[in-house]
Amino acid sequence: MLPDALTIRDLRIAPATVLAPMAGVTDTVFRRMIRELGGCGLIMTEFTSAEGATRNIARTMRYLLFEPEEHPIAAQLFGADADAMGRAAALVEELGFDTVDVNLGCPAKKVVKCGGSGLLRDLVRLEGILRAVRAAVRIPMTIKIRAGWDEKSIVAVEVARMAEQIGVEAIAVHPRTREQGFSGNADWSVIAAVKRAVRMPVIGNGDIRTPEDAQRMVAETGCDAVMIGRAASTNPWIFRQIAEYARTGFYAEASESDRFALLSAYFRNLVETGWPDAIGKMKMFACYFTHAVRNGSALRGEVHSARTAEEVLERVERFAAQPASAPGREAGAS
DSSP, rough: OOOOOOEEEEEESSEEEEEOOOOTTOOOOHHHHHHHHOSSSSEEEEEEEEEHHHHHHHHHHHTTTTOOOOOEEEEEEEEHHHHHHHHHHHHHHHHOSSSSEEEEOOOHHHHHTTTTGGGGOOHHHHHHHHHHHHHSSSOOEEOOOOOOTTTTTHHHHHHHHHHHHTOOOOEEHHHHHHHTOOOOOOOHHHHHHHHHHHSSSSEEEOOOOOOHHHHHHEEEEEEEEEOOOHHHHHOHHHHHHHHHHHHHHHOOOHHHHHHHHHHHHHHHHHHHTTOOHHHHHHHHHHHHSSSTSHHHHHHHHHHHHHHHHHHHHHHHHHHHOTTTTSSSHHHHHO
């Protein structure tokens, strides 16, 4: 069974579920939506450049905006310079985050050049970075890693042991290599190996698409919590479903009306908060949210042809108000 809670030092995270950091997705508006739906124990920011944070770059600092209702919340940092990472971590603590997390998993080329999973090829530099962050903060410190750079260099256990000795207090493991990206299958045996190797909490991540997957990962790996990324962007109800499934053995699927209500509320929140490039984010989330909606392709077309955020919102609400038998709503799920 999924553990009732995850404890990182004196921080109790209940349920034992974590929203993974996702670029372009886990901003404050999305995180608050996840909080309101329920079932998620810990939420995380988008991964944030330590260099940008220490230089107080406005775009970077926007990633570190959060509201009181988002607690407990972790800020995730990436970078390859130990001094900058330490100073950024101190800033994160000053801003009031509950934990600081170091990104050792992002496979994107532009991130690998200055941190992320690229550090898995240079464990000496990585050790210096972890020590600098640990020395800079009093709040709990965690890391998120991949299995390794490629199949010939699986270093997850080695990194976990080193991190624990330095004072890292929890580790999230995505058991794909950097070369895999998001292709192929996550090798959950890597999570199990890390769990056997360290005493700190281990958070399993990768290929959790349903509550059944979450329970199976815990059973197969012994992990202390589960982290969900891509599945949460298309099914934000998954955390609530996991909690319901753990409690009762059953869970409710989101209905079409649930999806419309959530899409409309999310878009309205973007408009009301004056979110930069709200229309671009609306178009992205329309793709995420409408694949279980009848004739969702038609709605996506309407959203993508809109020119303003207000026009997107109007089209979504008009589409949602149509009876199921109305023209353009007869097709099966797309």
